[in-house]
Amino acid sequence: MSNASWIQMPPEAGLTQVEALAALRTSEERFHAFVTSGTNVVYRMNADWSEMSQLVGHNFIADAPQPTNNWLAEYIYPEDQTRLLATIAEAIRARGVFEMEHRVRRLNGSVGWARSRAVPLLDAQGAIREWIGSAVDVTERRQNEQNLNEAQERYSGLLNSINEGYCVIEMIFDDNDTAVDFTYVEVNPAFEKLTGMSGVLGLRVRELIPDVEQRWLDAYGRVALTGEPVRRIDEVKPINRWFEVCCFRLGGPESRKIAILFNNITAQVETENALHASEVLYRGLFNAIDEGFCIIEMIFDAANRPVDYLILEVNPAFEQQCGLLDATGKRILELLPDHEPYWFEMYGKVALTGEPVRVQVESKAQQRWFETRAFRIGGEGSLKVAVIFNNITERKNVERKLQEQAHALSDLDRRKDEFLAMLSHELRNPLAPMTNALHMLRLQPQKDPVQRQALGIIERQLGQLKHLVGELLEISRITTGRVQLRLERIALSGVLHRAIETAQPLLEERRHVLEVSAPPHPVWLQADPSRLEQVVVNLLTNAAKYTDPGGRIWLSVAQDGQEAVLRVRDTGIGIAAELLPHIFDLFTQADKSLDRSQGGLGIGLCLVQRLVELHGGNVSVTSVLGQGSEFVVLLPVTSLDLKPLLPPQAEVVRPAGKCCRVLVVDDNVDAAQSMGALLAMHGHEVRVVHDGEAALEAVQSFPADVVLLDIGLPGLTGLEVARRIRQLPALKDLVLVALTGYGQESDRERTREAGFDHHLVKPADFDAVLKILEAIPAMTA
CATH class of the missing domain: 3.30.450.20 (PAS domain)
Known part of the structure; x- marks a missing residue:
C-alpha cells in the first residue's frame, strides 16, 4: 500500500498530520486485507488508469500479477468500455470514489457482470498516487433481475385486471435540481386501498407524509430529469408499507410529470429472492381470485x-x-x-x-x-x-327476463297510449254534433228561464267533457314524445291575461277572489304561448277546484335574474304530506273521496310538469294539509337583444252580405247535419253527404267554395278524396278543410301532402270554421 492517504481526515478529529498519516496507513493495510478476503477481484491502477499494476481474479477473471496497459481490452466487455472510461474520468476529476457495474470477460470465456469500486490514494499534497479497487461478481443477481423483469411482463396483465395502484405526480425541484416534493395530479380507485391515503388530489406529498424519505424524491426526480423509467421495490417507512413500483415520465424532456404503477407487497417483501417473491405474489393472486x-x-x-x-x-x-x-x-x-x-x-x-x-x-x-x-x-x-x-x-338469464318484462310493460304502455288516443278520438265524434247543436240553440231566442238554465248546464258540462278529452289526448302526445313546441318571443303578461279569461267562469262560479300581481316591465320568454296558457289555466283551475267557495287565489309573476317566477297560491284544502312527492304523477289526485265532486282524471298537473320541462323550466309545490298550496313555475327568460316581434297581420274580413257554398262530408250524420244547419243559419249555402264517393260526385255538381271533409270516412278516406279532388284542374281553387280527431304534427303533415288547406281537430271550434269561410271570398276573388 502507498504511504499517502486515500481519504482526507476531517479536521474535527483532533489528530496531528503525522498521527493522521500513521492511522491511515494502518487503515489501508486493514482495508487491503479486507477487500482481498471479502471480494471476488482486487486490482491496483496508476493515477490515470493507464496501467494496471496488479489484479487478483479469484477465479472470476484471469489474474494479472504483472503490470499491463491492455487491461481494458482484456477484461472489459466492448460495449461497456466507453461508459466505464467516462466514469473513470469523472472519478479522477473529482478525486473521488469510482463505482459502477459493468460486464467483464470471465475466466471461462463467458461474459459476466461485476460491481467495481476503487478509491484513490492521495499524497501529502492531495494528488492521486494510485487507485485500489475491488470487484464483486453480480452475474447471478443480474440474471435474477432479468428473470424478474420477464416475470413482471408476464404477470402485468393479471395485475392490471385486479386494479393495481396508479397515480400521476408532478415533481417539484429546488434551484439545484434537487427533488424536494411532488404534487398528486391523478390517482385511480385502488390508490386509497393500497396506500391508506384519501383525498390526495392537488396535495403535496409532504403535506400528507411530512417525513417522507428523500430517496423516494431522488428516485422520482431522476426519472423526471432523465426520462429513464425506474422499477424498484422499497419501503415507505412513515406508513409502514412496502411497494413494488414502476414509474416513467409522461411527456417530453421538459415535462416533470411521472406516472407510477404500484402494488402493496408488504406481505412478500421479506422473501430472499425477488423472483420468488413475484412468483409467490402471482400464485397467491392466481389461486385466490x-x-x-x-x-x-x-x-x-x-x-x-x-x-x-x-x-x-x-x-x-x-x-x-x-x-x-x-x-x-x-x-x-x-x-x-x-x-x-x-x-x-x-x-x-x-x-x-x-x-x-x-x-x-x-x-x-x-x-x-x-x-x-x-x-x-x-x-x-x-x-x-x-x-x-x-x-x-x-345474470344473462335474469337480464333476458327483465328485457322481456320491459318489452310485457313497453307493449302495454304503447297499447295504453294507443287506447288513450283512440278513446279521445272516438269521444270527439259525438262531441262535434253536440257542440254544433249547442251553437244552434244559442242562435234561437231563449225566453224561458228554465231553458236558459238548462242550456247553461249543457254548455258548462260540454266544456268540461271537451276539457277531459283534450287532457287525455295531450297526455298521450306528451308521453309518446309527439309534442312539438311552436316557440316565439312572447311577453308572459299576455299568457296570463288569456289564461285568466279562460279560467274566469270557474272562478266566478265558485265565488273565488283572484289577486294578480306582475312587474311593470314585460317578462320576455321564448315559448309556445298556447302551451304556457295551458299550464297557467291548469294551475288556476286546479286551485279553484280544491278551494272551498269564497276562497282566495293569488297569481303572481316576477323576474329573478335569468328566470321568470310564476306562483299560484290558494287557501284550499292543501295536499297531504305523503301525496306531495307524487302530485305530478299521472292519474294522481288529491281528493280520493267516493263522491268525486271535483271531477278530473288526475292528468292536469302531470301536463303542467311535462310542458314546463319542455320549455326548459321546472315546477314545484309546497303545501300543508288544510292550509292551501303554492305552485311555483320557473322558466328561462329570453335575452333582450332579440329582434322585436312582427306586428300581427290584420284579419281578412268577409264583406257584408257575402256567403260561401260549403260541402260538408262526415259519416257521423248528427255531426254533419248539425254543422250544415249552423252554417245555413249564418247565411251560407250548404250541401251534406256522408261518404267519399258521394263527396266526389257532389263536387262535380255543386260549385262549392270550400269542403269540410272528415278524414275517417268509410270506403274512400278523406285523404284519398282530397287527392282525387286535387287531380281535377277545374277544382284547383277549391278550399279543403280536414276534420279529424288527430292533431299531431305528423297528422297535419299527412293532410298537407293530400292537398288540404286547413286542419281542424274535432270537435271543431265553430268560430275557427267561420274565420276560414270569411277569408274564402277574398281568396277566390
Missing part, C-alpha cells in the same frame, strides 16, 4: 388461421367457472369438439396484435355465457394468451 384464469397457447394452421389452443395452466376457479375437468395440457377441441370458431378468432387476434379484449360472449357448446378478458403474455411473436373469465349465465 374467484374468476376463472388460464394461460393458453394459440395454434394456427398453415394459412395462419387460429384453429385450436393448448391449455397450459389453470387456476382453482377454472373448473368451477367453465366446468372443464383436468384441462391442463390438453387442447380445447379435445375437451369441447364443437367449440365455436369465434373463440379461436378472438384469442388469435389477441395473440397476433397484442391488443387486449374484454367481451361478453356465449359458449353454445357449453350453454353458458362468459364475461371474458384476454391479453397477450410476452412480447411480439408470443402466442400465449392469459384469459380471465366469469360465468355470467345466471
